[in-house]
Every structure is written in structure tokens, then in C-alpha cells.
Amino acid sequence: MAEPGKPFGQRLTAALADSFLAAIITFALFSLVLGLRTVDNVTGLTLQARPTLLAAAVGIVFFGRLALNLFVWHATYPLTTPFAKLFNLTPFVRRDILVLGGAVALGALSLAAAALFEIPSFGSLGVVLLAFVGLGALRRGIVHVFPDLPYAQIFIVGGILFAVCFPLTAYAIESTFRLGLPLRYWFDLSILVLTYVMLGWGLNIVVGLAGLLDLGYVAFYAVGAYTFALLATHFGLSFWVCLPLAGAAAALWGVILGFPVLRLRGDYLAIVTLAFGEIIRVVLLNWTDVTNGPNGVAGIPKPTFFGLPFSPFAEGPTFASVFGLKYDGLHAIIFLYYVILVLALITNLVTLRLRRLPIGRAWEAMREDQIACRSLGINTTVTKLSAFAIGAMFGGLAGCFFATRQGFVSPESFTFIESAIILAIVVLGGMGSQLGVAIAAVVMIGGFEALRHTEGLQSVFGEGFDPALYRMLLFGIAMVGIMVWRPRGLISTRAPTIALHDARAVSGNLVGQGRA
Amino acid sequence: MAYFLQQLVNGLTLGSIYGLIAIGYTMVYGIVGMINFAHGDIFMVGAFIALIAFLALTAMGVTAIPLALLIVLILAMALTAVWGWTVERIAYRPLRESFRLAPLITAIGMSIVLQNFIQVAQGARVKPLQPVITGGFELFSQDAFSVIISNIQILIVATTLVLMIAFWLVINRTALGRAQRACEQDRLMAALSGVNVDQTISLTFVLGAALAAVAGLLYLLYYGVIDFFIGFIVGIKAFTAAVFGGIGSIPGAMLGGLIIGLIETFWSAYFTIEYKDVAAFSMLAIVLIFFPTGLLGRPEVEKV
Numbered sequence: 004m005a006e007p008g009k010p011f012g013q014r015l016t017a018a019l020a021d022s023f024l025a026a027i028i029t030f031a032l033f034s035l036v037l038g039l040r041t042v043d044n045v046t047g048l049t050l051q052a053r054p055t056l057l058a059a060a061v062g063i064v065f066f067g068r069l070a071l072n073l074f075v076w077h078a079t080y081p082l083t084t085p086f087a088k089l090f091n092l093t094p095f096v097r098r099d100i101l102v103l104g105g106a107v108a109l110g111a112l113s114l115a116a117a118a119l120f121e122i123p124s125f126g127s128l129g130v131v132l133l134a135f136v137g138l139g140a141l142r143r144g145i146v147h148v149f150p151d152l153p154y155a156q157i158f159i160v161g162g163i164l165f166a167v168c169f170p171l172t173a174y175a176i177e178s179t180f181r182l183g184l185p186l187r188y189w190f191d192l193s194i195l196v197l198t199y200v201m202l203g204w205g206l207n208i209v210v211g212l213a214g215l216l217d218l219g220y221v222a223f224y225a226v227g228a229y230t231f232a233l234l235a236t237h238f239g240l241s242f243w244v245c246l247p248l249a250g251a252a253a254a255l256w257g258v259i260l261g262f263p264v265l266r267l268r269g270d271y272l273a274i275v276t277l278a279f280g281e282i283i284r285v286v287l288l289n290w291t292d293v294t295n296g297p298n299g300v301a302g303i304p305k306p307t308f309f310g311l312p313f314s315p316f317a318e319g320p321t322f323a324s325v326f327g328l329k330y331d332g333l334h335a336i337i338f339l340y341y342v343i344l345v346l347a348l349i350t351n352l353v354t355l356r357l358r359r360l361p362i363g364r365a366w367e368a369m370r371e372d373q374i375a376c377r378s379l380g381i382n383t384t385v386t387k388l389s390a391f392a393i394g395a396m397f398g399g400l401a402g403c404f405f406a407t408r409q410g411f412v413s414p415e416s417f418t419f420i421e422s423a424i425i426l427a428i429v430v431l432g433g434m435g436s437q438l439g440v441a442i443a444a445v446v447m448i449g450g451f452e453a454l455r456h457t458e459g460l461q462s463v464f465g466e467g468f469d470p471a472l473y474r475m476l477l478f479g480i481a482m483v484g485i486m487v488w489r490p491r492g493l494i495s496t497r498a499p500t501i502a503l504h505d506a507r508a509v510s511g512n513l514v515g516q517g518r519a
Numbered sequence: 520m521a522y523f524l525q526q527l528v529n530g531l532t533l534g535s536i537y538g539l540i541a542i543g544y545t546m547v548y549g550i551v552g553m554i555n556f557a558h559g560d561i562f563m564v565g566a567f568i569a570l571i572a573f574l575a576l577t578a579m580g581v582t583a584i585p586l587a588l589l590i591v592l593i594l595a596m597a598l599t600a601v602w603g604w605t606v607e608r609i610a611y612r613p614l615r616e617s618f619r620l621a622p623l624i625t626a627i628g629m630s631i632v633l634q635n636f637i638q639v640a641q642g643a644r645v646k647p648l649q650p651v652i653t654g655g656f657e658l659f660s661q662d663a664f665s666v667i668i669s670n671i672q673i674l675i676v677a678t679t680l681v682l683m684i685a686f687w688l689v690i691n692r693t694a695l696g697r698a699q700r701a702c703e704q705d706r707l708m709a710a711l712s713g714v715n716v717d718q719t720i721s722l723t724f725v726l727g728a729a730l731a732a733v734a735g736l737l738y739l740l741y742y743g744v745i746d747f748f749i750g751f752i753v754g755i756k757a758f759t760a761a762v763f764g765g766i767g768s769i770p771g772a773m774l775g776g777l778i779i780g781l782i783e784t785f786w787s788a789y790f791t792i793e794y795k796d797v798a799a800f801s802m803l804a805i806v807l808i809f810f811p812t813g814l815l816g817r818p819e820v821e822k823v
Binding site (some may be wrong): 041238266270277476478 | 541553554564567570572573574575578594597598601603609610613614617618619620621623624625627628629630631632633634635636637638639640641644646647648649654683729751755758793794796797800801803804807808811
């Protein structure tokens with residue numbers, strides 16, 4: 004390994020040796036599983052060689068690592084410094100400006116190249132580069148001009164205002180100007196994002212505040228969804244009646260599942276909750292008499308606007324007729340949007356208030372040190388169970404909403420991967436931070452969706468390339484990468500609400516340190 | 520009686536495969552104190568490497584089954600070991616001093632990465648392989664039901680036994696094993712006494728992955744069909760076995776594997792096959808809650 008400050012020749016040799024080793028390892032990793040592909044044939048499996056793909060993978064690792072070795076890891080002046088400086092507001096030197104200018108020029112060049120030679124992938128590269136530098140510069144500029152504004156508050160209020168106004172404004176614009184906006188798609192996507200925001204906030208109570216790593220959160224989501232689905236299809240109960248029932252059922256399950264795991268700590272607790280989540284899913288899958296097994300429950304009713312249905316065919320007054328509007332399918336979707344928005348905001352509000360109550364203080368204390376907690380007379384049993392129950396309740400409410408939105412539930416929607424996605428939202432958002440979780444949900448679900456629309460990638464990887472296939476792969480890579488790069492969460496962390504003066508700087512990173 | 524004996528044979532075979540994977544969990548938990556959630560997927564990657572290597576050898580004209588299997592075994596062990604090493608290097612080593620749940624989260628991420636990488640690279644369909652080892656012995660028959668031990672079952676149990684003994688020797692008789700046990704007790708002190716801790720931990724992952732590759736090959740030969748998702752459930756069951764046997768104990772892992780294999784087989788044979796995974800998961804919960812130290816493990820002392 005070369006040290007910074009050594010002559011370039013020595014550094015180059017060391018970097019070459021290191022990259023060569025990395026390339027050999029990559030070759031060993033990928034030689035069989037990527038370089039050869041099993042193909043189904045009439046005679047059985049046969050193999051198809053893909054030498055170019057293998058060579059490309061090895062080449063990317065070799066040159067990528069070489070570049071990192073030379074210019075970032077062992078360089079006296081790592082090329083990444085100006086970008087970091089852009090965001091952490093340290094003053095620039097001339098070299099930083101040059102590098103940033105170079106990046107902007109490269110972005111502009113690739114945009115130009117994309118336009119001239121019609122290579123969409125270059126275009127996306129240019130956009131990403133320019134957006135990154137531009138965002139940094141914008142933020143830096145704003146903070147430079149107004150250094151003392153309460154940015155977090157402005158951001159929160161702005162975000163909530165946007166969330167409240169967005170569907171009505173968009174709908175009003177569309178109905179006056181007829182621009183042909185894909186409103187239905189936008190609303191569906193926002194509803195999905197808000198559902199994950201709510202789930203993230205619900206799980207945040209368990210993981211972020213109480214420090215109990217729950218890998219089976221999707222079980223409560225399933226309980227809520229199935230409670231409503233079964234009550235509605237068997238007894239004809241409406242959404243508004245079932246919503247509190249679904250929440251109560253999920254909370255009850257939270258206590259039932261929470262009770263046996265009371266004495267478990269850390270990763271054992273995580274694995275047992277995972278097992279419980281899977282048990283509930285397998286039961287839903289196989290208990291055909293009640294749940295209709297893998298076929299799921301269909302025909303779940305939509306919510307009504309305080310008794311007024313959104314339907315062109317209903318007898319009696321409907322939403323459209325009472326308010327003197329022409330029937331439009333979008334009304335129901337906009338209503339659903341506001342339902343989930345209100346549910347999510349309630350989750351947030353309850354969490355914020357609970358944090359100031361003794362029980363919230365007890366959760367945070369338990370997260371920091373369970374033994375100290377017990378020594379001070381806090382009943383950890385009640386504390387843990389209440390965290391499980393309240394977290395589960397919000398999961399159940401979200402599940403009830405999910406069932407009514409889809410009109411159909413099946414065990415397939417409640418796999419372990421859902422739990423992993425919700426957990427990733429909480430962890431990457433910074434455990435315990437409400438704003439962080441919301442941003443992480445928007446970025447992650449939005450990112451998943453954006454992957455479906457990246458036509459640019461087809462030109463790089465050929466026509467048959469379907470980015471949606473790579474969704475979960477990229478998700479996993481991001482989960483590992485962000486955790487390694489910033490284990491305390493990408494966006495922010497939350498210290499305890501109250502602490503003595505010499506509180507540890509970031510106490511979120513003590514979550515589950517053999518204590519929770 | 521004959522039915523019972525047949526299930527016993529099947530259960531022991533299945534249990535041997537679980538035991539081999541459980542060793543990987545138990546060694547890593549013993550040394551690093553983390554659940555290597557991706558280990559089940561390392562097993563899956565091993566099975567895929569074995570399948571592809573076998574197909575490649577057949578295509579190249581190596582038709583002598585014992586020779587082909589030997590080459591496949593060595594190749595799968597070596598390449599899967601590289602996978603195990605890489606996973607540790609990328610996802611766990613940077614987080615060794617971080618909070619305790621951080622490596623668990625990256626492990627879940629790694630598990631997702633491995634599953635989806637194989638799905639993307641090899642396709643989502645199940646991969647069948649014609650039976651390679653056929654035949655068997657009929658022990659005895661009773662009421663038109665004969666108890667059969669197939670050759671592949673013998674191979675599985677024999678391979679497992681040999682590897683178990685080899686492993687036990689490695690842990691108890693070699694310098695590497697001594698270093699591993701030292702790291703398990705006190706990593707800082709071991710480092711001060713000249714044990715290369717990073718290397719020891721890497722080697723632990725390498726050995727665990729190599730054993731998982733053997734399990735993958737045996738699974739492939741036994742069931743004749745694999746897909747990218749087998750690692751999740753099998754991994755969970757093997758982890759249950761590791762905890763049941765006492766985490767950190769190699770004979771415990773084997774014992775736990777056999778017990779889990781027997782429970783699963785008898786559950787499927789005498790109750791309902793649909794709920795066999797529920798049985799495994801319930802076992803996991805019961806074991807973790809009521810016997811967290813396992814059968815052959817040492818109790819964990821909670822330090823303040």
C-alpha cells in the first residue's frame with residue numbers, strides 16, 4: 004500500500020498491483036456464475052458462455068479500483084475533497100474550484116454529446132453530474148447568504164404544505180388547462196410513497212426510539228390488511244369501522260408476539276421477529292378456509308367520503324352529486340391520498356407527543372442502556388410491550404389502508420423483503436429521526452420508480468435490458484454501501500430528547516449494543 | 520416401523536446438510552458475535568457454482584462421475600470461499616467497531632444482493648439436474664414397504680462425517696484453530712499476543728463458505744433442483760440448528776442440524792407438509808427464547 008506523499012512511480016506500482024489482485028478476485032467470483040449462463044433446453048440444462056460480460060466486469064473492477072487507488076485513497080489530494088467541501092461548507096482553495104469546474108464541464112460535454120450523437124446514457128450521466136454540483140452550489144449559496152435561518156423547520160413546513168396542496172392544485176390545473184398530465188400515475192405513486200412514510204414512522208417507534216430491531220414488521224401490516232379484508236368481505240363492515248379494529252388487532256398481535264421476546268436482546272430478537280413474520284405469512288398462505296390461501300381476498304370495498312360513495316352507479320347520493328361535480332375517477336384517488344396523508348401525519352404527531360411523555364422517555368432510555376433503565380425502576384416489560392404494540396398499531400392502520408387501496412390482499416404482498424425495505428428506510432433515514440425517515444421513504448420508493456423509466460440504460464446494455472429486474476440488486480447494494488459508508492444513517496440521527504450535559508455526541512449508534 | 524425407519528434415514532440426510540451450513544453460522548457467531556445472515560445465500564451461490572461447474576465438465580467431456588464430482592467439489596469449495604471472503608471484506612470488516620446491529624443490517628443487504636445477483640445472472644427459473652448418483656440398498660421390507668438407503672444418502676452422511684472430523688481437528692489441533700479460539704475469547708488480547716485477528720476472521724469466513732459449498736453440492740445432488748431462493752429458508756433452518764446446538768460449538772452445530780433435520784422430516788411425514796416451515800420457524804423462536812445457550816453452548820454473561 005502506498006502512502007500519500009510517496010513518489011508517483013511507487014504509488015503507481017502499488018496501485019497497479021492492488022488493482023490486479025482485485026481483478027483476479029473478481030474473475031474468480033464471476034467466472035462461473037456470470038461468465039456462463041444456464042439455459043433451459045429440450046435436453047436439459049446447457050451452458051452459454053458470456054466472455055464479454057465477464058471481461059467487462061473484470062475491466063470495470065480493475066480500472067475503477069486503479070482510479071480510486073491513484074486519485075482518492077492514496078492520493079495527497081483526493082479528488083473527492085471538493086465535492087465533500089461543497090456540502091460541508093468549508094472554504095475552497097483554487098484547486099477545488101478547478102475540479103468542480105471540470106466536473107461541470109464534463110457534465111455539459113456529455114449532455115452535448117448525448118444531444119449530438121443521440122446516446123441517452125451520456126445524457127443521464129451529464130444530468131446527474133450537473134444536478135449534484137448544482138444542488139451543492141445552490142445549498143452553499145443559500146446558506147452563505149442567509150446563515151441563520153431555521154432550515155429544518157422551513158423544510159418540514161414546506162414539505163407538509165406541498166403534500167397537502169399537491170393533489171388539489173395538480174387536479175385544478177389539469178381540469179382548467181387540460182394539459183394531459185399523468186395525474187392518475189402521480190397520485191398512485193404519491194400514495195405508495197406516503198404508505199411507506201407511514202410504515203417507516205411506525206417502525207421507527209420500535210427500532211428508532213425503543214432500539215428493538217424488528218425484522219418482522221410486515222406481519223402487523225398483514226394483520227391490519229387481512230383484518231379489514233375479512234371483516235369487509237364477510238360482515239360487510241366499512242373502511243371507517245374497520246380502521247380502528249385493524250389497528251387494535253395489530254396492536255394485540257404486537258403484544259402477543261412481543262411477550263415471548265421480552266428477554267431477548269439485539270440480534271436474537273431480530274431473528275425471532277423475522278421468524279414470527281414468516282410464520283404469519285405461511286399461515287396466511289396455507290389456512291385456505293379463512294384466508295383463501297395464495298389466491299388472496301378480493302372485492303375489498305373502497306372508503307366512502309363520510310358515507311358518500313365515489314361511484315357513478317351507486318343508488319342515493321354520491322360524492323359527485325352532493326357536491327355538484329361531474330363524476331371523475333380521480334376523486335376517489337385524491338380522497339385516498341388525503342386519507343393516507345392524514346394517517347401518516349397522525350403517526351408522526353403521536354410519535355412526537357409520545358417522545359415527551361414518560362413512556363417515550365423510557366423508550367429512549369431503554370435504547371441507550373437497558374440495565375441502567377431497570378436499575379432506575381423503569382418497568383422494561385411494559386416499556387417494550389408498549390413500543391411493540393404502538394408500532395404494530397400503526398403498521399396495522401397502514402395495512403388496512405393498503406387493503407382498501409388495492410381492493411385485494413394476498414400473502415405475496417407481505418414477504419420478508421417488505422420488512423427489509425421498511426427497515427432500510429428507517430436505518431438509512433437515521434434511526435429515530437422523523438424527517439430522515441420521511442426523506443428516505445421518498446428517495447427510496449421514488450428511486451425504485453425512477454428505475455422503471457430509465458430508457459437511457461437500454462442503449463448501454465442492449466435492448467433486452469430491463470432495469471426493473473435490477474431494482475432489488477441495486478437496493479441491496481445501496482443498503483450495504485450506505486451502511487458501510489455512513490452507519491449512522493444517510494440523512495440524520497437523533498440524540499435522546501433530553502440528556503445530561505455531557506451526552507455522547509451520537510447516541511443512535513449505541514442502539515442495541517448488547518443492551519437493547 | 521418401516522415408514523419410521525425410512526423417515527429416520529431421510530431426516531439424518533437432511534440434518535447432515537443443515538449441520539454443514541450451521542458450522543458456518545456457529546463459527547462466525549463465535550468469533551465476531553454477529554449473525555452472518557448472508558450465509559444461507561453463500562450456500563445457494565455454492566450450489567449454483569457446483570451446478571455450472573458440473574455442466575461445464577460434462578460439456579468438456581469429463582464423463583467419469585467420481586472424477587467430475589471431485590473436480591466440482593474442489594472448484595465449488597474454492598470459488599465459494601472467495602465469495603465468503605469478499606462478503607466479509609466488503610460488508611463486515613469496515614463495521615467491526617460499529618454498533619452491534621450494523622453488521623446484521625449489511626448482512627441482510629448482502630443476502631438481498633446475492634439472491635438478486637444470481638437471479639439476474641442465471642435467471643429466476645428453477646434449475647434441474649438429472650440424477651447423477653443413483654441406486655441404493657434395500658435394508659429390509661415390511662408390509663410391501665421397503666426401507667431404502669440410497670447411495671447419495673450414504674455419500675452425504677459420509678462426506679459430512681469426514682468433514683466434521685477434519686474440522687474438529689482443525690479447530691482443536693492446528694495453529695489456526697488456536698488463533699480462532701483465542702479471538703473468540705478476547706480479540707484485543709489475542710491481537711496483543713501476536714494473533715493476526717483480521718486474517719483469522721477472514722479465514723473463518725473462508726472455511727464456513729467452503730463448507731457451505733459442500734452443502735450446496737450435496738443439496739444439488741440430493742434434490743436435483745435449485746433456484747436462487749433456496750438460501751433463505753435453508754439458511755434460517757441451519758441458523759436454528761446452530762443456536763440449538765449451542766452457538767460457537769462445532770459438534771453442537773452438527774447435533775443441532777441432525778435434530779432440526781429429523782424434526783422437519785417427521786413433521787412432514789406425520790403432520791402436514793404445508794406447515795413444515797412454520798415448524799422450523801417455531802423451533803427457532805422456541806429455542807432462542809427458552810434455550811438461548813443451546814445444548815452444548817456456554818451461557819452468555821451480560822456485562823454492564
